[in-house]
Amino acid sequence: MNLDTESLRVAFAVVAFTLGVLFYFADFRSTRSPYSAWWCVSMALFLAGSATFLLEETPNRWLANPVGNALLVGGAASIWASARSLRAVPASAWILAGGPACSALAAAVDSPATNPWAGDLVFLVTMCLMIGLAARELALGDTEVSRLRMAMAIAAASVAAFYFCRLLAFVRDGPRGSWYNAYVGPAPTTLMGMAFLAVASFSMFALSSENQTKVLRTAATQDGLTGLLNRAGFLDAAGDRLRRFRVDGNHGALVLADLDHFKSINDNHGHAAGDTALKAFAGACRAAVRSGDLAGRMGGEEFVLLLPGVSALRAQAIAADISDRFEAAGAAAGFTMPTASYGIIPIEEDAADLEQLISAADIALYIAKSLGRNRSIIGASYT
Template sequence: MLDLVTLRIAFGLVALSVLVLVYGVTFRTTRSAYSGWWCVSIGCFILSATLFLFDGTALQVVGNPAGNMMGVLGAGCVWASARSLRAVPVPRWQLAAVPAVVAVASALGDPTVDSWSGGAAFLTGMALLIGRSTLELVLLLRQTDVGVDSPAQNRFALVAMAVVSSLLGAYYLARATAFVTVGPQHPVFQNAFGGQVTTLLTMILLVVATFGMSALAADQQIAELRRRATRDSLTGLLNRAEFYREGQVILDRGRFGTDAALVLADLDRFKDINDDAGHAAGDDALTAFADACREVIGPRGIVGRLGGDEFVILTVHGTAEDLTATIAHRYAEADGTPTVSFGIASVLPGDDVALGLARADHALYRAKAAGRAQAIRHDDRPAFLVGGRRTA
């Protein structure tokens, strides 16, 4: 077998080649968070391998703790890249905590003469973070439907990444166990988990794992473009076209009760806010109302912004009267917000969204004409209280 120094140099050259390709071809094309984190992780692994080359020299006292820290940080970035595929924020303190603990443990040992100083912490940290990467990939696989959320070939790449991650995590867990039980000088550890075996295995797994990079990064970019195409840029709610599409799908499926309704909401005298306080204040009022809708409706329906100060809601669980009253109350808690008028139209399975909104618009017009700050149904049900204000 090749000596450890030669293998580490070879690993560094392979990793550097992969980094150049991933950055130049994938990251610069997609700008995806996934490929960005992956580039950082490869850079950390290259730096770690370089620092370990100082083992057996006077610089080992610095190279050993720093190499351990950078290796674990690279594993943390692998976890962050997997987490980004689920569009879940990465807790930066968690990303920094494990490498910091490993660096302290390595420095408190005897890195001057012991090249395995802090080895238990290093190997445990690697197993922990790579294991968390596997968990993120498994969670993503469970929530991804082939042909709906991702093409079949992208799912294959995702499965390959999960398998590679699980194998590497299991290897580091076994390596940490052997380190603690028999020690790094034992023949079992040297033959099965020594530096040569680990470097060679990591090199192979790096190449295998990277093959799915382009597909997954492109998939992430497509998902982001889809989000931008279907969401209102200011509020994050569904835009007009997407609300019509999703709303019609819900109505066609007909999986809701008799309380389902389409609701049009309009902020009263919104123009006065823009004229008197400026457009920034108007944007604040719009986002505050969107937040109130999102918080109250939740899984009980969908919410969109039609444009300007006009919003639309499709409720499938819970009465529209109760939901709109709660929305108005939550919205009134924000400072300087205007009152809101609502128009409600009942819907049945198979109804047309456009026709339902036309009825809701007629009811909204009546609510405005009756003095605003109230809600009226198209079917002439009595008006009701909205946010503590009694209708006329």
């Protein structure tokens, strides 16, 4: 049985509606994540866009292409925003609104009441662009990208490639061409869209679960105030790093830092100022160290750094840089930041247990405190 384009569009709308409802109740209501919200929005826009094209056989056909194209491009833009939220990067409002607006305007000035392909050239360009951007976002990651996410990126890239081929066929063959209508016209595109939405929605559900697991894992190892590793997270990550030191024959340095007279900040300026100081010191640590270094908050006003491949003297220079950055943060905070004292321990390839290294750094830190604070002391290598 041959299905006409209108029947396929009704089926597409039913699929989008069903998947949107399932995704809303199965994922968004439990996670409330921007990722899930954007995917639900995309389903709603695809549903509305497909339904709008049913106006083509009515006196209101002049609305079909301008509104339908804008809604479908908006759905593709929402997929991009959903993928972008996985990296906790906000979607640009001008991209979200620009694509649909351009598609609507192009169709509106192209005689939509009599031209069934009004604005299709701009529509195809924007769909290709938005889905291509979504594929790029899915492929981007911090240090690694999961197989599921990469599979989704490949699927989105394939859809973007399909729209690009459709664009080339539209330009070369024209919308009335037999090749265009047989292989990349409205009917094949609607079938492809239904298949993609069905597969992508279930993959997105699995990807959402994977992302939530990652968020929970990060929350379990991250200090809620400063964003650095918490004590347990640092000890776990640093323990793994030290085991690699022994295998690879690497060296480095461990730095234990403590804010001087921190209690006076709370007493004189309030606990909110104390929190500001802690966050400012954490920011100074992040700015001074490399991406591969480990920085954590041990508790209270005590911080710790593990610096692979760094000598004790270099670690001392990094500590001085942190103090300079911390002092400069006082201007924005509106009060003078406390100073900091540091205990530094060189780590050799046959390094001792992590807790022993921290104890040795604590001794060096105590010496720095006893000598008047606001300084760093290098302790003896502990093996």
